[in-house]
Amino acid sequence: MSQLVDLVIFGGTGDLSSRKLLPALFQLHRHGLAERLQRIVATGRSEMDTDAFRQIARDNLLRYLPDDDWDETIWSEFRERLHYVRVEAAHAEHYRALASLLQEGHSQGQLYYLATLPALYGEICQQLQAAGAVGEHSRVVLEKPLGHDLASCQQINHQVDQVFSEEATFRIDHYLGKETVQNLLALRFGNQLFQPMWNNTFVSSVQITVAEEIGVAGRGSYYAETGALRDMVQNHLLQVLSIVAMEPPASLQASDIRDEKMKVLRSLEPITAANVKERTVRGRYAEGAVDGHAVKGFLEEDEFQHAEDTETFVALKASINNWRWAGVPFYLRTGKRLSRRYSEIVIEYRRPPFSLFANDPQELTNKLVIHLQPEESISLHTLNKKPGLRSKLKLQPVELHLTDDQQRVEDSYDAYERLLLDALHGDQTLFMRRDEVETAWRWIDTIIAAWEENSTPIKNYNAGTMGPNAATALIAVDGRQWHE
Incomplete structure (x- = not known):
């Protein structure tokens, strides 16, 4: 029983x-x-x-x-x-x-x-x-959030550790309960088609976006002292990044999977005062319109009039210093009051060394797009011949869906259902280990210190857009653009 x-x-x-x-x-x-x-x-x-x-x-x-x-x-x-x-x-x-x-x-x-x-x-x-x-x-x-910085996180972990062992402690991140995030394990390690091409030889870049339409009204006591970097990047985005970039684990046991995630977090190149200007963008929403409705700017909200140093948007260019991912930029962005609500991972593959096709659209590349919300799905973007009687072959993009739409509807569940079920059964696979959380905070603290040292400004963006122009420039300087 x-x-x-x-x-x-x-x-x-x-x-x-x-x-x-x-x-x-x-x-x-x-x-x-x-x-x-x-x-x-x-x-x-x-x-x-x-x-x-x-x-x-x-x-x-x-x-x-x-x-x-x-x-x-x-x-x-x-x-x-x-x-x-x-x-x-x-x-x-x-x-x-x-x-x-x-x-x-x-x-x-x-x-x-x-x-x-x-x-x-x-x-x-x-x-x-x-x-x-x-x-x-x-x-x-x-x-979450487990603390405000590394020191406060360590203090909380120490206090909890006096009562509950690490094996009895479940640090939750609801993004890890999403079906598609878990499906990354099956996609990567259950298909020989993708595994050989999951490295810097074939992958050009990786994008991780968590965009929200909502603002931050009603969270004054928390958000004014937190901002987008601490609120979203330290946990959600870095957890997703670690699963995307991890090496094959020895098994599907919680300890083996979390060991590989830790290796990724430890391999993140620090963003310091020397490179923070080129690697990060801070933003704050001004008044605008979202879904056809006028909304106030962040500093016009009653709870945030004195939060001039709080960002509601952040974009980062991260680098992982290991053999698999050296030279592959990981672009992360998240923000409030953006044009629409969605979360996705985009694996962009390298182009062929030259093209045989006339008028080949250079901006089109093979991409694996993993949608996390509002709908969960995986699709592969390829190039096919454009139909028609033409003297020369021309290319057009085609999107191939790799998930069963009917099954997804029938078997859909909320992330908290998955995580609560696992916690009841004592399965820690989809929960964060203490060293994961603290290593993530250590990386985030370095960015915050660099912002303070450089007095990094916060760029305004109109509510209902996809963030400040500087975020577009962050990726455009590498000859790329955000997938939208």
């Missing part, structure tokens, strides 16, 4: 729990994948009973779940798993009440999901231990 687990969500009444965690858990229950889950215990600072919380949870599920996924019968079963306990971070008696509730059940372990401010992670873990709520089969999930 599988070991039963109680899932305790700290911050269980917050935005992440309402929008992502509880809907994901409902879906796991609906699909019969939550057999290991005994109870879901939400904690929060508000005084309420379990029935009141269940009503709030129902309202949020109706709001955030697709209409076709709601089922009253399923809800009547799911609601019995939901419980609520008031817990304030510094109140020891609240943890003792939580521990008492957990002892009443039949579970053999606990999974603590910390969806609170990271500054509280250490205290929560220590209070749980003091209340006797941490046992041999207890695990903890840590939400």
Whole structure:
């Protein structure tokens, strides 16, 4: 029989729990994948009973779940798993009440999901231990951001490590739960077609883009002190980069995969004061229009009027100093209030040494495009003969879809469903190891120090565009352009 687990969500009444965690858990229950889950215990600072919380949870599920996924019968079963306990971070008696509730059940372990401010992670873990709520089969999930820089990240990791071992600690990055990111492993290591060409002999450049239409209103206490580099590049983009660039692992075990990701992060060439001007662009959105609606500029938002040194866009040219990727630029960009929401990886292959075809469009190259959101798919861009009765062969681009559209619709799931399921089963493959997170912060801290030393300016861009002109120039100087 599988070991039963109680899932305790700290911050269980917050935005992440309402929008992502509880809907994901409902879906796991609906699909019969939550057999290991005994109870879901939400904690929060508000005084309420379990029935009141269940009503709030129902309202949020109706709001955030697709209409076709709601089922009253399923809800009547799911609601019995939901419980609520008031817990304030510094109140020891609240943890003792939580521990008492957990002892009443039949579970053999606990999974603590910390969806609170990271500054509280250490205290929560220590209070749980003091209340006797941490046992041999207890695990903890840590939400990003893990700190503000390397020093704060190390402090959080040290505090958590006093209570939970590395094997029991799950550092989450929801991008790693996306089907297409996982499919990179199958694409690279399950197909002889691609593996021999996944190196600097054949690949010209790699682009990783995470573009968002939304702004940052409502996140004043966090974003004003963070910015796009810390918020997105340090975790999401560097995690995706490490999977794209990693060497074949010895096995698909979590330790082997994370060992190879670490080698990539350690091979990143530092961006310092000597090259930061040529390698980075900082941007900040000004007023403009997104999806036909006028929006304010970043500094016009009430929460950000004094955040003149906070960027909402960043573009980087990264280099990986190893034999596989030497000489191949990795272009990264992410930003708020851009023209559309999408995330993708673009592997651009080198052109043939010369062309046999008249009027060959030089800007067209073979590309492997991996779409992460809003739709998840993989496509190969090739060149074919242009149809027609012509005296000479002419080329045109053709896009070949490498994913099954029908299967993708039927088997689609939210990234948090995948990650919560893995955490319940103790599988760390799609979670970040301590040395990964700290190595990423070390690279990011060097960039921030270089910006400060050089007084790197922040370029304005109109909301509804794809960032400042300097981001276009960053890649154009190498004779390339962003894939859009």
